[in-house]
Amino acid sequence: MKIDEFMTTRIASIDGDRSVYDAIEKMVDRRIRSLLVKFTGRDSDHGVITARDVVFKVLAKGINPTDIKVSSIAARPIVCVDREVTLAEAATLMEKSHIARLFVCEGEKIIGVASLLDIMSASLIMRARGENVP
Amino acid sequence: MFLKKIFDYGKKEERVIENIKQHLELLCNACDSFHKAMEESDKNLVREVVESERQGDSIRREIIANIYAGAFLPYLRPDLCRFAEIVDRVFDSLQETAFSYLEVKLPEHIRDECVRVAFLNARMCEMLVISFDAMLNGEDLREKTLAIRIYEKKIDDIKFTIVKDLRQIPVDDFWQGRILAEFVSGLTSISDTMEDASDHLQIIGVSMKS
Numbered sequence: 613m614k615i616d617e618f619m620t621t622r623i624a625s626i627d628g629d630r631s632v633y634d635a636i637e638k639m640v641d642r643r644i645r646s647l648l649v650k651f652t653g654r655d656s657d658h659g660v661i662t663a664r665d666v667v668f669k670v671l672a673k674g675i676n677p678t679d680i681k682v683s684s685i686a687a688r689p690i691v692c693v694d695r696e697v698t699l700a701e702a703a704t705l706m707e708k709s710h711i712a713r714l715f716v717c718e719g720e721k722i723i724g725v726a727s728l729l730d731i732m733s734a735s736l737i738m739r740a741r742g743e744n745v746p
Numbered sequence: 747m748f749l750k751k752i753f754d755y756g757k758k759e760e761r762v763i764e765n766i767k768q769h770l771e772l773l774c775n776a777c778d779s780f781h782k783a784m785e786e787s788d789k790n791l792v793r794e795v796v797e798s799e800r801q802g803d804s805i806r807r808e809i810i811a812n813i814y815a816g817a818f819l820p821y822l823r824p825d826l827c828r829f830a831e832i833v834d835r836v837f838d839s840l841q842e843t844a845f846s847y848l849e850v851k852l853p854e855h856i857r858d859e860c861v862r863v864a865f866l867n868a869r870m871c872e873m874l875v876i877s878f879d880a881m882l883n884g885e886d887l888r889e890k891t892l893a894i895r896i897y898e899k900k901i902d903d904i905k906f907t908i909v910k911d912l913r914q915i916p917v918d919d920f921w922q923g924r925i926l927a928e929f930v931s932g933l934t935s936i937s938d939t940m941e942d943a944s945d946h947l948q949i950i951g952v953s954m955k956s
Contacts, residue, residue: 617869622907643906670774733896741876742891 613743615702616695618734619716619724623648628659630684632670635661635682646713648722649686656720659688660713692717695724699734702726758817762809762826763882766863769805769833770875776840777868777936784861795844801907802837806830825950832943840867840936843932851922853915856908860933863894863901863908865935870897877944881951894944897936905934 617641625648626635635647649659661682670677692715693702702714706728716724738745776798783791809830813823852860877890908930917923 620903622859622904642910733900736889736895737873737896740873740889 613738614695615693615697615699615714615716615726616724618699618730618737619695619726623651623715623722626661626682626687627652627724628680632661632666632677632685634680634682636666638653638695639663639666643696646714646725647682647689647725647727650688651683657688658690658715658722659683659686660690661686662712665711671708672707690715690722691746692722699731699738703731708729708746734744751886752903753901756817757810758792758815762812762817762860763892764804764880765809765812765868766826766830766833766878767808767875768927769802769830769879770871772802772805773836774868774871774875776802776837777864777871780844780847781861781864781868782928784864789848790847792844795841799837799841802834805835822950822953825946825953828917829943829946829950832939832946834937836871836943843929843936846929846932849925850927852929853895853911853926856930857906857912858902859908863937864895864931865906866901867933867940870894870940871900872918872939873897874940874944874947877947881947887951891908891948894941898941901937902936905930908934 624637624638624642624644628649628651638647638683639645645664646662649658649661651657665685665741666677669675670680671743683690691705691709692713695716695718697705697714706712706714713725713727715722716726735745776795778792779791779798783789783795810827813826817823818826873890873893877887878896879892880887912926912930915925915926
């Protein structure tokens with residue numbers, strides 16, 4: 613199964629200049645665990661902020677999330693793959709790079725994101741279809 | 747074949763099974779046509795959905811008639827009929843959605859998500875066919891129904907984002923808004939009914955084994 617079949621196509625994003633509080637609000641409101649971070653003036657430069665970053669780098673350290681910018685805790689650069697990448701290749705890359713999500717890109721355009729949960733779901737679908745699961 | 751082992755597998759049963767398979771395959775063709783219609787913005791393909799719905803109606807009547815003409819043991823008949831009726835409800839929802847598609851002015855920024863839902867509906871239907879075949883072979887349907895639930899959940903998540911976006915879309919008049927709302931609601935509810943069909947299939951599988 614190719615990554616474009618199980619990726620999520622609607623990607624929520626936030627500007628790097630916004631506060632971590634804004635990011636928390638957006639993630640909770642949309643029931644998601646990460647946001648694509650856009651940096652002002654650099655269209656092709658992106659980062660990612662996850663719930664894990666928020667909890668470990670801000671809340672656990674007792675920092676007020678309104679006092680810290682998203683850009684200062686976002687991970688960058690993001691890891692992009694082609695839409696033709698298979699589930700097995702995606703899982704291997706995530707394991708090697710120690711990341712929980714892969715962005716799917718066409719040129720400089722981000723067209724989707726696949727998380728660990730998407731990979732697990734896709735593997736269950738492949739099993740049910742009787743396909744070879746890595 | 748599983749049914750063959752358990753029942754006196756006569757011509758009537760064989761005909762019902764063939765009809766149910768045909769019914770499901772027709773539904774998958776209709777889902778594919780609708781996905782293609784949306785992907786290629788080709789509203790002519792909607793005719794194929796309508797035609798499939800008409801054929802599906804006739805197959806459903808044949809299934810029920812054959813069942814009540816004596817196919818299968820009496821305790822299984824209501825469940826098999828119910829399954830055919832649920833599949834027919836999927837046809838109805840698909841046709842209604844296809845009709846709304848002819849009328850709707852689909853905003854560009856929700857278009858891709860709607861096409862994705864149509865694609866996932868088609869994949870879900872394929873899984874329903876796989877489940878039916880697995881049930882006939884007496885296999886455990888646990889993995890198959892889980893796969894269907896995963897598709898349904900994925901569609902539900904997309905629905906959440908589309909509905910959120912819909913609230914921001916300005917409409918010129920009441921009817922434009924209503925058609926758009928009906929289209930989105932119809933498109934995202936097809937998977938609910940397919941999930942019902944899958945759940946019912948599991949029930950039939952369990953009754954056949956007991």
